Amino acid sequence: MNNESRAPGNAGSIFEAGEYKGLLSWLSSVDHKQIGIMYFVTSLFFFLVGVSLAMVMRTQLIKPDHHWLSPETYNQVFSMHGTTMVFLAIMPMLIAFMVYFTPLMIGARDVAFPRMNALSYWLYLMGGLLLYFGFFTGGNLAEGWSAYAPLTSSNYTKSLYLTGTGVDYWIIGILLSGAGTIMTAINILVTVAGLRAPSMKLTRIPLFVWMSSVNAVLMLLALPALNAALVMLYLDRHLNALFFNTAGGGKPLLWEHYFWFFGHPEVYILILPGFGIVSEVIPVFSRKPIFGYAFMAIATVAIGFLSMGVWAHHMLATGMNFTVYYVFALATMLIAIPTGVKIFNWIATMWGGSISFDTAMLFCIAFIIQFTVGGLSGVAFATVPIDWALTHSHFVVAHFHYTLLGGTVFTLMAGFYYWFPKITGRMLSEKLGKIQFWLMVTGFNGAFFPLFFEGLEGMPRRVYTYPNLPYLAGLNLLASLSAYVLALGILVFFVNLIVSLRKGKPAGDNPWGGWTLEWATSSPPPPHNFDRIPPVRSIRPLLDLEKAGRSTDAAVEASPEEGNG
Amino acid sequence: MSRIRMAMLLFVASEAVFFIMLIIAYVVYHATSPSAADASRYLDIQRTGVFTACLFSSSLTMWRAGINFRTGRRRAALVWLLATIALGTAFLAGQGTEYASMIRENVIISRDLFGTTFFTLTGFHGLHVFIGLIMLGTLFGTGLRRDAVSRPEAVEGITIYWHFVDAVWAVIFPVVYLWVLR
Numbered sequence: 001m002n003n004e005s006r007a008p009g010n011a012g013s014i015f016e017a018g019e020y021k022g023l024l025s026w027l028s029s030v031d032h033k034q035i036g037i038m039y040f041v042t043s044l045f046f047f048l049v050g051v052s053l054a055m056v057m058r059t060q061l062i063k064p065d066h067h068w069l070s071p072e073t074y075n076q077v078f079s080m081h082g083t084t085m086v087f088l089a090i091m092p093m094l095i096a097f098m099v100y101f102t103p104l105m106i107g108a109r110d111v112a113f114p115r116m117n118a119l120s121y122w123l124y125l126m127g128g129l130l131l132y133f134g135f136f137t138g139g140n141l142a143e144g145w146s147a148y149a150p151l152t153s154s155n156y157t158k159s160l161y162l163t164g165t166g167v168d169y170w171i172i173g174i175l176l177s178g179a180g181t182i183m184t185a186i187n188i189l190v191t192v193a194g195l196r197a198p199s200m201k202l203t204r205i206p207l208f209v210w211m212s213s214v215n216a217v218l219m220l221l222a223l224p225a226l227n228a229a230l231v232m233l234y235l236d237r238h239l240n241a242l243f244f245n246t247a248g249g250g251k252p253l254l255w256e257h258y259f260w261f262f263g264h265p266e267v268y269i270l271i272l273p274g275f276g277i278v279s280e281v282i283p284v285f286s287r288k289p290i291f292g293y294a295f296m297a298i299a300t301v302a303i304g305f306l307s308m309g310v311w312a313h314h315m316l317a318t319g320m321n322f323t324v325y326y327v328f329a330l331a332t333m334l335i336a337i338p339t340g341v342k343i344f345n346w347i348a349t350m351w352g353g354s355i356s357f358d359t360a361m362l363f364c365i366a367f368i369i370q371f372t373v374g375g376l377s378g379v380a381f382a383t384v385p386i387d388w389a390l391t392h393s394h395f396v397v398a399h400f401h402y403t404l405l406g407g408t409v410f411t412l413m414a415g416f417y418y419w420f421p422k423i424t425g426r427m428l429s430e431k432l433g434k435i436q437f438w439l440m441v442t443g444f445n446g447a448f449f450p451l452f453f454e455g456l457e458g459m460p461r462r463v464y465t466y467p468n469l470p471y472l473a474g475l476n477l478l479a480s481l482s483a484y485v486l487a488l489g490i491l492v493f494f495v496n497l498i499v500s501l502r503k504g505k506p507a508g509d510n511p512w513g514g515w516t517l518e519w520a521t522s523s524p525p526p527p528h529n530f531d532r533i534p535p536v537r538s539i540r541p542l543l544d545l546e547k548a549g550r551s552t553d554a555a556v557e558a559s560p561e562e563g564n565g
Numbered sequence: 566m567s568r569i570r571m572a573m574l575l576f577v578a579s580e581a582v583f584f585i586m587l588i589i590a591y592v593v594y595h596a597t598s599p600s601a602a603d604a605s606r607y608l609d610i611q612r613t614g615v616f617t618a619c620l621f622s623s624s625l626t627m628w629r630a631g632i633n634f635r636t637g638r639r640r641a642a643l644v645w646l647l648a649t650i651a652l653g654t655a656f657l658a659g660q661g662t663e664y665a666s667m668i669r670e671n672v673i674i675s676r677d678l679f680g681t682t683f684f685t686l687t688g689f690h691g692l693h694v695f696i697g698l699i700m701l702g703t704l705f706g707t708g709l710r711r712d713a714v715s716r717p718e719a720v721e722g723i724t725i726y727w728h729f730v731d732a733v734w735a736v737i738f739p740v741v742y743l744w745v746l747r
Contacts (some may be wrong), residue, residue: 112568160619186575190568220579235685240675243590243685249598258586557703 013425019527030114035121036100046088053081056452058483064468073432074464075142082145087416088128088314089556094273098212103205104518107197112190123180131173134166141170149244150256153236171230178223185216200536206516210297211276214304222265227257260311268307278364281418285361286353292345299338306335325384332382359433367410374402395455401448421511425523426504439489446482450475498512515540569718577729591682597679605745607672617657624654624731634720650701693730
């Protein structure tokens with residue numbers, strides 16, 4: 001709608017934009033959009049690797065007493081599936097959205113520290129590669145993504161898995177990419193604090209930016225706990241320190257405390273930007289402002305605080321005392337309240353709106369339903385006796401896949417369908433999108449709903465095969481076949497990405513009629529992001545502009561250096 | 566608030582969590598391990614007290630250096646900066662001799678939980694002091710050039726980091742050294 005903002009020579013496709021040409025322009029880039037795209041590509045690659053590992057697991061579990069994989073291989077497969085998805089796929093994919101869109105949505109030229117932004121990306125890439133290098137050294141992490149010491153710290157690893165150096169590569173890989181993530185967190189927070197467009201008050205920033213900021217705080221304060229634990233583990237392995245060595249008086253429980261003090265904020269790190277994407281998509285496709293903007297922001301902050309105080313609910317079966325259990329069970333139930341507030345706000349936003357069921361919106365709606373299932377099963381787990389009965393069973397696997405796959409990955413898909421036109425100047429195919437959506441919904445629910453029942457039947461997680469007990473064969477067959485359907489849906493997504501990049505419909509500046517600042521510039525945005533920044537008088541600046549008779553006279557000159565901080 | 570200042574404060578907050586974790590590990594094991602009683606035999610509180618005074622006073626000299634940088638008195642600022650570097654180096658040297666004497670008595674990281682937690686905690690603090698010294702040295706080196714473009718926010722950022730390193734020791738010293746005085 002705002003054609004004046006298109007930079008000269010920027011003909012509306014990412015292939016025609018001069019700044020993206022040549023390998024050197026990528027390797028040497030400090031532009032937040034290029035770094036964002038590199039985050040997208042790398043995380044999508046690792047996502048594909050993670051999905052492949054998942055398919056290997058589901059194939060192994062397709063029938064009882066299946067001996068296709070050895071137990072040692074299966075252990076490495078599920079450990080690397082978890083690690084890859086958490087650290088190398090989902091978190092960086094969310095960071096990709098944060099890095100690409102935070103400056104655009106607040107009307108800034110770039111992030112506060114562009115070079116540090118590039119460093120973050122390269123640390124992430126190198127950390128990821130190092131982590132996978134473990135496979136070439138005779139075996140990778142095989143103790144699950146939570147890498148419980150002393151399984152990972154003592155000679156136990158070395159004897160059972162031949163060399164056991166995989167854990168070392170895992171430690172260093174996670175430390176490196178974690179350092180990059182902390183830098184990104186600092187970058188995002190300073191950007192939001194200091195580089196907002198002149199009239200953009202904190203009460204007017206898009207909810208995606210709100211949630212990314214809270215997310216950045218969590219990354220900033222949770223990751224160092226993991227780093228401390230990793231350092232201790234490394235010292236145990238190489239200098240024979242005794243942190244987790246029970247023979248020397250060390251306490252394995254210390255690892256669990258430290259890991260989950262990181263690990264529980266981490267699961268919110270893995271969902272908050274997703275909440276942000278949904279909070280941007282649902283209003284636009286319902287043609288209504290978000291219901292309860294302030295409540296959404298406050299609920300996010302509340303989730304951020306509470307997520308720091310619930311970690312021990314991962315450890316309810318470790319034999320701590322009951323007072324500890326009660327405190328953490330209560331805190332866990334409390335955190336469901338701000339999350340519930342969000343669910344109701346999204347529904348209220350849709351209520352009475354003129355909803356258009358484009359693919360992005362479909363993913364949001366499926367997300368709300370599936371995340372509610374995941375969230376409620378989580379509250380069930382906060383009840384200590386239920387946790388005792390079901391912990392370490394497939395019920396847990398079903399629970400967190402409903403939040404992370406049915407939740408986060410669905411929000412990411414919504415984000416791709418919503419913002420792909422802005423990033424590349426081309427629309428993703430809606431036809432392929434709808435095929436992908438229905439494949440993913442049926443595949444996902446078919447693959448993970450049976451796991452609730454398998455858990456109730458007592459099937460443990462992280463075990464490479466199972467005996468032919470009643471129901472288990474049928475449920476597992478259903479889960480495995482559905483998992484293939486899910487993978488097919490993801491494959492359709494990749495086909496759509498590649499085909500639409502070349503042959504997609506030209507998008508124009510604002511294909512969805514969005515109201516936030518990123519739609520005020522061209523697609524893809526010019527290197528300097530904005531020629532002019534529209535004045536920001538509400539949470540929907542572009543709507544104000546439209547009401548003012550599409551007047552661009554009111555637009556102020558872009559001056560990203562004059563922040564509000 | 567300048568960008569560098571905010572970024573450094575956030576970084577310091579992140580580092581604080583890291584140190585809190587190491588301190589908790591020390592405290593937990595000190596409270597439960599039988600080797601805790603040994604700690605008093607190996608720790609020379611008076612000598613470490615002197616080096617602690619060095620580190621604390623280096624915060625004061627850094628503060629003076631910052632004021633002089635801000636008011637454009639480059640020469641005075643460099644003198645204060647040099648004093649900061651000297652005090653920081655003295656602290657590290659003190660830590661080095663302390664380690665050497667402990668290792669001679671076979672108190673090492675793999676000996677018992679005291680060794681494990683003591684060397685990890687003080688070692689990581691020492692590493693941070695060392696990194697701080699590199700920063701201060703860089704600042705000194707660029708400050709020597711008469712035509713050096715002065716970047717007040719760089720001085721501010723390094724100052725924050727240096728005070729943080731100091732503040733961490735203000736927790737470690739009582740927890741590790743004064744706790745064994747019963």
